[in-house]
């Protein structure tokens with residue numbers, strides 16, 4: 001049983017509703033937008049896996065499907081063997097997601113936010129673990145601060161903490177270091193790497209390719225909803241050539257037929 005598995009996942013977003021004028025003129029409905037096209041991917045337990053792609057490639061769409069926030073148009077997705085649709089509770093419990101957007105409730109303190117999140121998973125008396133997470137993310141002295149009083153980087157740390165309150169075996173981080181300072185990056189990666197060494201599976205999306213190169217054992221690259229590369233980081237570097245992962249990424253994305261350069 002894999003940590004994450006996606007089989008033939010396709011996602012077509014509904015088109016924007018036709019305007020009244022279009023309808024009156026009898027114009028045909030616009031087609032939906034295909035964000036993912038027959039994606040097959042398996043991530044094994046304990047992997048540190050990178051999901052890379054340019055803006056709009058479909059990374060967040062794929063993560064939303066795994067987190068049960070969006071439905072695939074076709075195909076099946078599982079977290080730790082649990083189907084994300086028919087076994088939503090189990091699959092969601094196995095997953096911690098750090099979202100890309102800074103979403104928070106401005107009326108709560110950091111500790112209240114984390115207690116509330118624990119409550120969603122039926123966890124009471126979770127304070128020992130909450131304290132440990134706060135410490136590891138350099139947030140101990142902010143525990144009683146109101147969320148709206150935190151800087152952007154601090155809010156992002158809380159998002160990471162929120163994803164971890166129920167000790168999920170699989171952690172997905174959607175661009176967790178966007179706009180954060182060097183200090184947080186270090187703290188965050190040290191903590192996440194430690195969790196990975198303890199057996200947690202990590203799926204990371206990032207536009208900082210040097211981070212992906214350093215951290216990820218395997219990498220998938222998405223381009224316009226297709227997986228165009230999937231291999232170990234070392235194999236991608238040696239097969240595609242170039243000086244670093246950024247070079248590899250650019251070469252693959254600029255090639256009309258990326259599979260050609262990976263052959």
Ligand SMILES: Nc1ncnc2c1ncn2[C@@H]1O[C@H](COP(=O)(O)OP(=O)(O)OP(=O)(O)O)[C@@H](O)[C@H]1O
Pocket residue numbers: 013014033035053054055056057058059060061062100
């Ligand atoms: N709700 C939606 N309705 C219609 N199209 C959408 C919707 N959400 C995303 N899309 C489109 O689907 C495509 C994939 O978007 P997605 O957010 O998954 O990309 P991404 O790889 O995460 O990009 P980024 O790196 O910018 O975060 C984009 O073209 C986007 O405009």
